[in-house]
Amino acid sequence: MASPTQERNLIGLCDGQLDEYKFRPTFLTNKVGGRPNWLPVISPPSPRCRHCRAPLVLVVQVYCPLDASPYHRNLHLFACPGAECSSRSDCWTVLRSQCLEAEARTDSGPKQPQEVPLSATDWCDDADEWGEEADGFGAGVEEEEGGLFRVRTHLKVNIGRQLQQLHLEEAPDTVSILCSLFISVVDESDLGGEDEELRHAQQLLREYEHKEGAMMAELEGGGGASEEKYEKTRARHGDAVFSRFMKKISLCPQQILRYCRGGCPLFISEPPCNVEQMVSACGTCGASRTFELQLMPALVSLLQTRGGSGGQVEFGTILVYTCRNSCWTAGSKSALEEECLVQCDPDHDLFR
Numbered sequence: 001m002a003s004p005t006q007e008r009n010l011i012g013l014c015d016g017q018l019d020e021y022k023f024r025p026t027f028l029t030n031k032v033g034g035r036p037n038w039l040p041v042i043s044p045p046s047p048r049c050r051h052c053r054a055p056l057v058l059v060v061q062v063y064c065p066l067d068a069s070p071y072h073r074n075l076h077l078f079a080c081p082g083a084e085c086s087s088r089s090d091c092w093t094v095l096r097s098q099c100l101e102a103e104a105r106t107d108s109g110p111k112q113p114q115e116v117p118l119s120a121t122d123w124c125d126d127a128d129e130w131g132e133e134a135d136g137f138g139a140g141v142e143e144e145e146g147g148l149f150r151v152r153t154h155l156k157v158n159i160g161r162q163l164q165q166l167h168l169e170e171a172p173d174t175v176s177i178l179c180s181l182f183i184s185v186v187d188e189s190d191l192g193g194e195d196e197e198l199r200h201a202q203q204l205l206r207e208y209e210h211k212e213g214a215m216m217a218e219l220e221g222g223g224g225a226s227e228e229k230y231e232k233t234r235a236r237h238g239d240a241v242f243s244r245f246m247k248k249i250s251l252c253p254q255q256i257l258r259y260c261r262g263g264c265p266l267f268i269s270e271p272p273c274n275v276e277q278m279v280s281a282c283g284t285c286g287a288s289r290t291f292e293l294q295l296m297p298a299l300v301s302l303l304q305t306r307g308g309s310g311g312q313v314e315f316g317t318i319l320v321y322t323c324r325n326s327c328w329t330a331g332s333k334s335a336l337e338e339e340c341l342v343q344c345d346p347d348h349d350l351f352r
Contacts, residue, residue, distance in 0.1 A: 001030055001064045001185050001259055008189060012062075012257030014302055015184035027074050027104075028063050030185065032256070032302060033178030036061055036076050039099045043333045047093040049080035055175040056093055057081050059303065059313060060183070060257065060295060066326055071098040077295070077320065077340070079313045081176050081305065086313040089342045094320050095335040098328040178313075179304045183257065191251045241270050242346055249296065256299035261292045261322070268297070268316040268343050279339055282323035289321040289339055297345065316345040 001010060018031055027037045036058045038044050047056045056078035065073045078093045085091035245268045249255060258266060272278060279289050295318040303313045319341045328336075 001062055008187060008260065009263065010259040011186050011188050011252055011255045012183045012259065013186065013254060014256055015182035018180040018182050020180060027072065029061065030063055030183040031061050032181040032183060033058060034180030035177060039072055039074060039097050039104060041099045041103050041333055042097045042335055045095065045335055047078045049082065049085055050090040051085050051088060052080060052082050054080055054082055057176050057178050059178065062293065070100055071328060072101065072104055073098045075320065081313055086315060087342060087344050089340060092318065092340050092342060094338040094340050096322055096338050097335040100330060177306045179306055181302060241267055254298050255296050256302065257293060257295055259293040262290050265291045265294055265319045269346050278341065279321045282327060284336055285323065285325055285327035287323055287325045287327065290324045292320050292322045294319045316343045318342055
């Protein structure tokens with residue numbers, strides 16, 4: 001998902017389930033959920049919720065190099081699956097990571113741990129290397145036949161000893177994983193053709209606007225105090241923001257992501273008047289941050305936890321702002337944190 005040279009919107013669409021047993025994703029893969037795939041030089045972080053301290057789940061991974069830049073570049077968006085957390089901005093974390101092409105090809109630093117099943121050769125090779133170590137690992141194995149089974153016997157004894165020393169509070173957190181889906185990318189300008197579904201969506205939108213307009217006219221006809229008129233004006237303005245949002249996405253209601261670095265975000269409800277002041281400067285170089293992408297409401301229904309357990313991530317739209325300079329120190333192994341703002345679904349409170 002390369003950054004466009006001029007302001008235009010790239011649209012992310014769900015492109016089917018990503019079966020990691022059949023397709024092994026890399027940092028080049030645009031996807032929803034699953035485990036994060038980090039650039040080869042990056043030390044995998046373990047982000048936590050600032051509100052409840054629970055481990056965060058990966059929501060979206062985006063490969064988004066910038067034009068005329070020598071760097072590979074990724075954005076990883078994490079959220080807390082807790083019922084009371086996903087609607088809070090401080091319960092989301094956006095991490096940006098970069099590396100040079102040469103580093104991606106030749107790096108021998110920290111790699112993402114892989115779950116590789118043990119084979120008989122793993123056991124046997126290790127048996128020769130352990131030798132006369134403490135705790136009896138491999139003791140006398142080299143002089144006896146059937147070494148494979150002897151090694152397994154020693155492993156069973158020593159693993160038992162280690163398990164006796166463990167305490168419940170030392171067990172690692174169980175991190176939820178969302179079902180993984182491919183994201184395909186299209187240019188919004190290529191979505192201009194109308195079809196029956198689009199015409200139906202636009203008709204529903206016109207009916208909604210007409211209904212809301214009639215209701216506002218009826219309310220305003222009854223008069224009222226200045227404070228009530230002020231609240232009605234704010235409500236009507238809020239409806240206008242939502243109406244623009246719906247009209248904009250009516251070309252492609254199933255879009256799950258919008259990308260336009262340096263462009264204008266699409267607000268789902270009236271933004272705070274000081275939204276620019278709410279986005280802090282880059283904590284690394286001090287440059288201002290610019291809008292880069294946003295997650296869309298259609299994504300919410302796709303965020304299912306593997307095994308059907310865990311919480312539900314819910315939002316209206318997630319606005320992501322990144323360093324205008326996309327600053328990076330060559331050879332760095334730590335992802336940099338960027339900033340995001342959460343706008344809830346306007347109807348969110350009606351169903352709580």
